Amino acid sequence: MSEKKQQVSRRQFLNYSLTGVGGFMAASMLAPMVRFAIDPVLQATGGEDMHAVVDVSEITEEPQRFDWTVEQVDAWYTSDVTHSAWVYKDEHDEIVALSPTCKHLGCAVNWAGNPDYPDQFFCPCHDGRYYKNGLNVPDTPPNAALDLFEYEVKDGTLYLGNVKENPVQEGGA
C-alpha cells in the first residue's frame, strides 16, 4: 500500500465491509417482511361493483332511505353489510343518491330528522344540517356536502356504486 494521505486505513476498510455485510443481511431479512406488512397499502382498491338497490318506479321527489346488503370480504372474514342511501328525483327528473354519512364526524343523517327543518337532512349528533341537494347548511358543524353515490339505471332498477364527492356548490339550494 502506498503512503498516500487519503489512504483508507485497515480499520476503515473493515468498518465499511462490516456495514456492507450488515446492511445486506438486514435488507435480505427485512425485505420480505416489510413487503408483507405494507401489502394492504399496495393492494389495488379495485372498483367496487354496482349493486341493485331498488326499482326506479319507487323513487319519488321526496328523499327516501333505501338499504341494500353487500357481501363484504374483509381478508379472511366474510360478512353481509348493509349500506343505505337517501334517494330522490330532483327537478330535472335526475336521480340523486346521497350517502347518509354526516361529513362532520360520520353519524347517520335523516331526512326531516328535525321537525323544525322539514326539508333538510339532519344529523342528530351535533345538529348538522344539509339542504336537499346535500349541501351543508352554513354555520352548522359539517364543512362539506354529503357524498353522492355513483349510480346507473338498468332495466328499471337503480344500481349504486362507490361514493364520490358531491359537486354541489353553495347557492345551489
Next chain:
Amino acid sequence: MKRGKGMKFVGDSRVTADKQKFIPKDYSEYPGRTEAFWPNYLLKEWLVGAVFLVGFLCLTIAHPAPLEKMADPTDTSYLPLPDWYFLFLYQLLKYKFASAQFFVLGAIVIPGLAFGALFLAPFLDKGKERRPHKRPIATGLMLLSFAAVFWLTYEAAAHVDWEEKAENNKPELPEDQPSVEIDESAPGYALYEENSCINCHGGDLTGGGAAPGLIGIDLDVEEIKDIAVNGVGSMPADQFQGTDEELQELAEFIVSVNEEASEEE
C-alpha cells in the same frame, strides 16, 4: 464508578465531565494473534451469517411452510405427530416399559433424568480435565444419549408415509355455502347473459339486491320457462326475448346448475 477529589461531573449527574477523546485501541495492543471484536472478528462472523442467511432464505423459498387442513377434532383417521424435535419422546412412549402402568417412567422419569443430568452436568462432571477422551464417562453418556435420541427419532419417522400424510391433509378453505363451478362457456350461460337475467340474478346465479339467487331453487324446466316469460313476484314479464329453443336451453342450464349444487352438498 470512580469518584474522588477533583473529579468533575455533568451538572448534578454522575457522568464525568472531563472525558478524554476516544481513540480506538491500536492493533499493536492486541497480544499475539488475538484481534479486535469490532470490526475484525465481527466481519468474519457476519460473513458466515450472510452465507447462512442466503442458504436459509433459499430453503424458505424452495419449501413453503406446510399448512394442513383446519383442525377437525372429529377426524379419526389423522395420525398425530409432533414436530421432529419431539419425535424421540413420542417414540419413547410407544415402548412397553414406558407406557401403560409405566407411563410415569416413560413420560416423566426418563426425560426428567436425562434433562436433569444435562442441566446439572457441571456438578456431575467436576474434574479439571476438559478434553473429551480424558473424561470418558461424560463423553460416553452424551454419545449414548445422542445415539438414542437419533435412533428414536429415526424409528418414529421411518414408518410414516410423509408424502401421503401431506397429500391427505392439503389445506382447503372451508366453504360455508354450497358453491358451484358455473360453466361460463355453456350456451345456456350465454343466453342467461344476453337476456339480462345476469343483471339481477348475478354472474354466479347467487342473486343480488333486487332479485333472489337461482341456486337451490326447487323448480323444473317448465316452471323456469314460465317465469322467464311471464315473470313472478316483483320480476316483470317478458324478460326473455329469444326463441323457444333458446328458452328451453336457458331453463335446462339453470336446472343443471341446481343439480350440481345439490350433488356438492
Next chain:
Amino acid sequence: MLQKIYDWIDDRVDITPLWRDIADHEVPEHVNPAHHFSAFVYCFGGLTFFVTVIQILSGMFLTMYYVPDIENAWRSVYYLQTEVAHGQIVRGMHHWGASVVIVMLFLHTLRVFFQGAYKKPRELNWMVGVLLFFVMLALGLTGYLLPWDNKAYFATVVTLEIAEGVPFIGEMAKTLLNGDPSIVGAQTLARFFAIHVFFLPAALFVLMAIHFIMIRKQGISGPL
C-alpha cells in the same frame, strides 16, 4: 451532524464506554476461523442468536395478520400465506427458523459439552444455556398449535395428555395450560398464543441477556 447528535448524547449519558468495551475486546486466536478452520464450531452460538433474531422479527410481522381464535386462526394463516405478498416467505422463515434454531442450539450445546467448556467457572452459564434450550423447545411446542390445523390440534392433545400424566399436579397443570379441564379449544389457543408471544419471549430475553453478560465477563473458554 450525526457526530454532533452522538456527542450531545454522550456528553450527558456517557455511552461510549458501554459499546467500546464490546467493540475493543480481544478475540483469542483459537476461536478465529482465519487461523484455525476448526474454529467454525464456535459459530453455532452466534448463528443460534442470529436465527433467534429472525424468529423475533418474522414473528412480529406475522402477528400483523394472525388472530388467535379458533374460528379465524386457520383462515388468517391461510389468507396471509396465499393472499398477502411474501406471506409464504415470512411464514416460511418463522416455520423453518423454528427448526433451524433447534438444530443450531443442539450443535452449540454439543460443542460446549464436548469441549468441557461448562466447567468451573462457567457452571452458571451452562445452566442458563440449558434453560434457554427448554424455553426454545417450549416456544416450538406452543408455536405449532397456533395455525390451528390438524397437526396443531392433535399434537397439542397429545402434549396435554402427557402433562396430565405428571403425578400429583398433572390435572392442574393440564387445566392451567388448556384453560379448560377437558375441551381443547378456544381457551387453549388463546393461552398458547399468550405464552408463545409474551411469556416465553420475556423469559428468553432475560436468559439471553444473562447468558451474554456472563460470556463478556468470563470470556470464552480457552483452547483444549
